[in-house]
Every structure is written in structure tokens, then in C-alpha cells.
Amino acid sequence: MAEQLKVALIGCGAISGNHVGAILATGEKLVALCDVKTDAAKALKEKFSLADAAIYTDWREMLQREDPDVVHICTPHYLHAEMCVEALKQNRSVLCEKPLCISLAQLKQILAAEKKSRGQLGVCLQNRYEPNQIALKKLADASGCKGASATVIWRRDAEYYASGDWRGTKKMEGGGVAINQAIHTLDLLQWVCGMPKSVVAHAFNDHLKGVIEVEDTVTALFETSEGKRLSFYATTAGAKDFTPELSVRLLSGETVLCRNDLFVVGEASAKVTPKEPMLGGKLVWGKGHEALIRDFYDHVRTGRHFPIDGEEGGKSVRMVLGIYRSNGKPVTL
Numbered sequence: 001m002a003e004q005l006k007v008a009l010i011g012c013g014a015i016s017g018n019h020v021g022a023i024l025a026t027g028e029k030l031v032a033l034c035d036v037k038t039d040a041a042k043a044l045k046e047k048f049s050l051a052d053a054a055i056y057t058d059w060r061e062m063l064q065r066e067d068p069d070v071v072h073i074c075t076p077h078y079l080h081a082e083m084c085v086e087a088l089k090q091n092r093s094v095l096c097e098k099p100l101c102i103s104l105a106q107l108k109q110i111l112a113a114e115k116k117s118r119g120q121l122g123v124c125l126q127n128r129y130e131p132n133q134i135a136l137k138k139l140a141d142a143s144g145c146k147g148a149s150a151t152v153i154w155r156r157d158a159e160y161y162a163s164g165d166w167r168g169t170k171k172m173e174g175g176g177v178a179i180n181q182a183i184h185t186l187d188l189l190q191w192v193c194g195m196p197k198s199v200v201a202h203a204f205n206d207h208l209k210g211v212i213e214v215e216d217t218v219t220a221l222f223e224t225s226e227g228k229r230l231s232f233y234a235t236t237a238g239a240k241d242f243t244p245e246l247s248v249r250l251l252s253g254e255t256v257l258c259r260n261d262l263f264v265v266g267e268a269s270a271k272v273t274p275k276e277p278m279l280g281g282k283l284v285w286g287k288g289h290e291a292l293i294r295d296f297y298d299h300v301r302t303g304r305h306f307p308i309d310g311e312e313g314g315k316s317v318r319m320v321l322g323i324y325r326s327n328g329k330p331v332t333l
């Protein structure tokens with residue numbers, strides 16, 4: 001492999017700066033940016049003084065001409081599958097923003113392409129790199145987990161949904177709060193306590209009725225094959241963005257309350273350990289982009305298998321799609 005990885009990025013919108021900042025911090029070479037809106041790509045290029053980065057509006061042309069080792073996908077949800085599959089077919093490594101995709105059919109196509117590819121697939125679930133979430137995972141692995149509850153309470157108004165034509169639509173976003181804002185917390189639930197086998201869930205649209213066609217609130221009760229129950233509540237009708245919370249009952253009898261900014265073992269007064277903040281990002285959705293991207297590149301360079309691959313990144317997609325299928329009835333994931 002060349003001295004520097006050649007990296008290209010598709011989708012120069014809101015999250016793209018987190019990727020570019022991290023790519024530059026790793027010292028790899030960002031060769032090209034692509035966006036259907038040239039102005040978005042130009043603005044990103046200017047913001048990070050990327051004098052040598054070429055700009056494209058056609059991502060297929062960019063892949064063909066630039067021949068990147070790694071492709072970052074930061075586009076609206078409905079485009080992830082097509083872009084992942086094509087880049088993997090070309091044996092490129094792909095780092096895809098969450099959610100990996102928006103349907104089980106798409107997930108199947110991605111997993112098939114990943115299996116045949118010499119490239120690696122990584123999914124950007126950066127909360128797994130938060131120090132408190134790592135500490136929780138260690139405790140749960142050591143002790144076993146009896147059950148857990150999680151909440152995601154954020155605020156998204158009509159103005160947010162007007163910021164992109166894909167937002168709030170079933171066809172392009174694939175859903176609402178569950179597939180977009182809360183998917184990180186669903187991923188943490190299954191990472192810490194195990195992948196559930198079934199769910200009973202309800203999805204509502206109360207806060208943004210008439211504004212978006214997808215849900216703004218969900219409740220879900222997941223169950224694993226060992227009978228562990230994982231309860232979940234997410235809404236974008238909150239008073240503001242609160243930091244998502246996981247409360248886990250360990251088999252040792254202890255309980256842990258975990259947020260990106262708080263780690264409490266036992267009773268609230270017993271032990272509170274605020275952790276060092278990480279660089280970039282926002283506390284509510286995690287600051288782990290750089291750590292994840294560094295780790296992904298390290299796996300690409302050394303040929304070791306990156307753990308948050310298609311199967312692993314697909315688990316939270318399966319959980320979300322189960323919530324949408326359930327409508328109050330138990331469904332298998």
C-alpha cells in the first residue's frame with residue numbers, strides 16, 4: 001500500500017467537516033470531494049484549505065478518475081446502499097455514515113458486495129469510541145447484563161426538516177427519530193447487552209404532524225434470546241437536545257447509568273466520573289469520529305478486519321426496521 005491512503009468523500013453537507021477534519025488529522029491524503037451541489041464541495045474545500053483536492057458532482061466519475069483506496073459516504077440515507085455496493089465492487093474500502101441503509105433488501109446487497117470485495121466496509125457508529133461507552137461495555141462483558149433501558153430526547157423542529165429535501169421522508173431518510181437521531185443508542189444497546197431477537201414497538205408523529213411523514217417519537221421493548229429485556233424511548237419533541245442515556249442492570253447486581261458525559265455505578269450519589277471530552281463533534285451524538293476514522297484506516301492498512309462492518313452496522317438497522325414493522329405486535333428481527 002502507498003505511503004498515504006488516497007481518500008475521497010461523497011456528500012459535503014453538515015457532517016462532512018467532521019470527516020475532513022479527522023482525515024487531515026490522520027495524515028492520509030484527501031484527493032477529492034464530491035457533491036451534487038458544487039458550492040457545497042467548494043465551501044468544504046475552502047474551509048479546510050484543501051488546495052489539491054479535486055471537486056466532482058458525479059461520484060462514479062470521481063471513483064473512476066481518482067482511484068481512491070478509501071471512500072467516505074456522507075450522503076442522505078437512501079443513497080448509502082448504492083454507493084457502498086459500487087465502491088465495494090471496485091475493491092475500495094468504504095466508511096459509510098449511519099444508518100448503513102434503509103431496508104433489509106439493501107442490507108442484503110451490501111453484505112453480498114462486502115463478502116466479495118477486497119475492500120473493507122466500516123459504519124460510522126462513533127459513540128462506541130466514547131470513553132464512558134467503552135467502560136460500560138467492559139463492565140457488561142465482565143459481569144453479564146441482565147437488562148437495560150435507553151432514552152434519546154432531542155429537539156428537531158420544522159426548520160431542521162426544511163434544511164434538506166430528503167429529511168423527514170420515508171423514501172429518502174427511511175424514517176424519523178429511530179433511523180436518524182436514535183440509531184447510535186440502539187447500536188450501543190445491542191453492543192453492550194447483545195442483539196435482540198424480537199421487538200414490540202410503537203411509532204408516533206405528534207410533535208411534527210403535517211410537517212414530516214415519518215415518526216418523531218418511538219417506544220420499543222426488545223428481547224434477546226436469553227430473555228433480556230431492553231426498553232427504549234426516543235423523541236425529537238424534547239425541550240432541547242439532552243445527552244442520550246443508557247441504564248444497565250449487570251448480573252453482578254450493580255446498575256450503571258451511562259452517558260457520554262456521565263458514568264454512575266450504583267446509586268446516583270455513589271460514584272460519578274465525568275470523562276475527558278474528546279475533540280470535535282457534539283456531546284449528544286458523540287465526539288468519536290476521529291477515533292473511529294483512525295481505527296478504520298489502521299485496519300485498512302494492516303488488513304485486519306474492522307469490527308463495525310456490514311453485519312455489525314446492520315444490527316441497528318435491523319432494530320430500527322423492526323420498530324417500524326411492529327405497530328404494537330411482536331416481530332422477529
Ligand SMILES: NC(=O)c1ccc[n+]([C@@H]2O[C@H](COP(=O)([O-])OP(=O)(O)OC[C@H]3O[C@@H](n4cnc5c(N)ncnc54)[C@H](O)[C@@H]3O)[C@@H](O)[C@H]2O)c1
Nearest residue numbers: 011012013014015034035036037040074075097098164285
Ligand atoms: N455520525 C453522526 O453522528 C452523524 C451526524 C450527522 C449526520 N450523520 C449522517 O451523515 C449523513 C449526511 O448527513 P448530513 O446531515 O451531512 O446531510 P446534509 O443534507 O447536510 O448533507 C448531505 C450532502 O449530500 C449531498 N448529496 C446528495 N445526493 C448526492 C449525490 N448523489 N452525490 C453526491 N452528493 C450528494 C447533498 O447535496 C448534501 O450536501 C447522513 O447519513 C446522516 O445520518 C451522522
